[in-house]
Amino acid sequence: MADLFRGLPAPSTGPETAAGFTENPLIRQSERPDQNAIANALDHPEARLLLFLGADLKLPEMPEKGITLSPYHSRAGAEAEGADLTRAILLGTDRSIPVLAAPLPRATVPEPQNPATAGRAGSYGSPSAQIDLRSLAMHGFVSPQDLGIIGHAGALLNWHRGHGHCARCGSATAIEQGGYRRGCPDCGRHHFPRTDPVVIMLAVHGERCVLGRQPRFVEGMYSCLAGFVEPGETIEAATRRELAEEAGLTIGRVRYFASQPWPFPHTLMIGCLAEALSETLTPDMEELEDCRWVSRAEARSMLAREHGQGLFTPPPMAIAHQIIRFWVES
Numbered sequence: 157m158a159d160l161f162r163g164l165p166a167p168s169t170g171p172e173t174a175a176g177f178t179e180n181p182l183i184r185q186s187e188r189p190d191q192n193a194i195a196n197a198l199d200h201p202e203a204r205l206l207l208f209l210g211a212d213l214k215l216p217e218m219p220e221k222g223i224t225l226s227p228y229h230s231r232a233g234a235e236a237e238g239a240d241l242t243r244a245i246l247l248g249t250d251r252s253i254p255v256l257a258a259p260l261p262r263a264t265v266p267e268p269q270n271p272a273t274a275g276r277a278g279s280y281g282s283p284s285a286q287i288d289l290r291s292l293a294m295h296g297f298v299s300p301q302d303l304g305i306i307g308h309a310g311a312l313l314n315w316h317r318g319h320g321h322c323a324r325c326g327s328a329t330a331i332e333q334g335g336y337r338r339g340c341p342d343c344g345r346h347h348f349p350r351t352d353p354v355v356i357m358l359a360v361h362g363e364r365c366v367l368g369r370q371p372r373f374v375e376g377m378y379s380c381l382a383g384f385v386e387p388g389e390t391i392e393a394a395t396r397r398e399l400a401e402e403a404g405l406t407i408g409r410v411r412y413f414a415s416q417p418w419p420f421p422h423t424l425m426i427g428c429l430a431e432a433l434s435e436t437l438t439p440d441m442e443e444l445e446d447c448r449w450v451s452r453a454e455a456r457s458m459l460a461r462e463h464g465q466g467l468f469t470p471p472p473m474a475i476a477h478q479i480i481r482f483w484v485e486s
Contacts, residue, residue, distance in 0.1 A: 167299060171414040171427075171482060176293035177307035177471030178416055179300040182248030187335045193334040197246045197254035204228035205248075206257040206309045207239050211271040211421070213261055213306060219297040226229030227298050227306060228380065234258060245316065245335025247309055257309035257335075259317075289419055293473040304417075311422040312336075315349045323347065352423045355381035355394045358479045359405055361432040365455060365483055366403055367469075368439065368447035376466045378450070380476040382425070395428050403447050407431060413482065416475040427475045429483065456484045 164170070172178050185193060197203055207214040207229055214237065216229050217299040229237065235259060286457040289310055293303055312335060322329050322340035327349060338347040358380045359366040367378035383398035385391065396407040413427040439447035450458070457463045459481055470476045 171478055174478045175416045175475045177304050177419060180304035180308055181301050182250055182305055184248040185246050193242055194246050195254055195339050198231055198241060200254050202253045203231050205234045205254060206306060207234055207237055207260050208313050209260045209262060209286055211310060212286050212288050214293060218285045221295060224299055225297060227302055233283050245312055255305060257313055259313060294471055307417055307419040311419040312349055314421040319347055350422055353385040354382055354423050354425050355385055355391055355398060355428055356380050356476055357395045357428040357430045357484055359399050359430045359432045360483060361435055363452050364449045367450050368444045371445045376468055377470060378467055379470050380479055391426055395430050399430055402440050402443050405432050406434045408433045413479050425475050427479050452484055455480055459484060
C-alpha cells in the first residue's frame with residue numbers, strides 16, 4: 157500500500173508552525189456541556205486570564221524588546237483591572253490549568269500616549285501596557301504558544317461582541333458551553349463561533365511569481381494576493397477566481413501549502429501556490445495599487461530586505477512570507 161503521507165514534514169516542523177498564531181497547546185473545551193464550566197474555571201487557584209480592551213491585549217506589565225513575558229493575569233489581578241468576568245470565556249486547559257479570556261470596559265484603561273510606537277492601535281511603551289495583536293506578533297513579546305492562545309482568544313471574543321442578540325428573533329443571547337456557543341432563551345436557537353476562510357496564494361510561472369500591494373500596505377511592501385472563499389466554492393476554485401479577478405491570470409493546478417489562524421477578526425488563511433498559464437497581468441486597480449511579476453532572485457532580496465528599491469515582503473509572522481520563502485528556496 158502506498159504511503160499517502162510520504163515526504164510530508166512532521167506536525168511539529170510543518171510550514172503551518174512557522175507563521176504567527178499557529179501554535180496553540182490548549183485542550184479546548186468546545187464540547188463541554190457543563191453550564192458551570194466558566195465559574196468552576198474562575199475558582200481554580202491557578203486560573204490564567206487574558207484581558208482584552210476591544211481588539212487589543214492588556215498585558216500585566218510593560219513589554220521590552222528582546223524579552224519574552226507572560227501575558228496572563230490571575231483572577232485577583234483581572235478583578236483589580238476591572239475585567240468583566242460575567243463575560244469571560246473558557247478557552248481550554250493547559251496542563252490541567254484553565255485558561256480564560258475576558259473583556260475590559262474601555263473606561264478602565266487609558267488611551268496609549270504614543271500609538272505610533274507599536275503599530276496601528278496600542279503602544280507597548282505606554283503606561284497601559286496595551287498592544288494590538290499584530291504588534292505583539294511582530295515584536296515577539298510572548299512565546300509562539302502564548303501567541304496562538306492570544307489569537308484564539310481575540311477571535312472568539314470578537315465574535316461574542318458581535319453576537320449578543322439572536323439572528324432569528326432579536327432577543328439577547330447568553331454564553332453557553334464555556335463560550336463556544338451562545339443560546340437564545342426565547343426561540344431556543346444556538347449560535348456558534350464564526351470562522352471566515354480566505355485563500356492567499358502565490359501565482360508562479362517558471363522563475364517568476366506575482367506579488368501585489370494594496371493602498372493600505374506599508375510603503376514598499378508587496379505580498380501574495382488573497383480573497384474570501386465564497387459560498388459553494390472550493391479552495392481551488394476560489395484561488396483561480398481571485399487570481400483571475402485581481403490579476404487577470406488564467407490558473408491551472410493549485411497546490412495547498414499551509415494555513416494560518418488570523419484573528420482580524422476571525423479568519424482562517426488558506427495558503428496555496430498556483431500555476432499561472434498566462435503571463436499577461438491585468439490588475440484590478442480598485443483592489444490593488446500595483447501588481448507585478450517578480451523573479452526568484454528579486455523575491456529573495458525582498459525577503460532579506462535587501463532590495464535595491466526598498467521593496468520587501470510581509471514579516472515572518474504572516475503566512476504570505478512563508479509561502480514566498482518556500483517558493484524561493486524550493
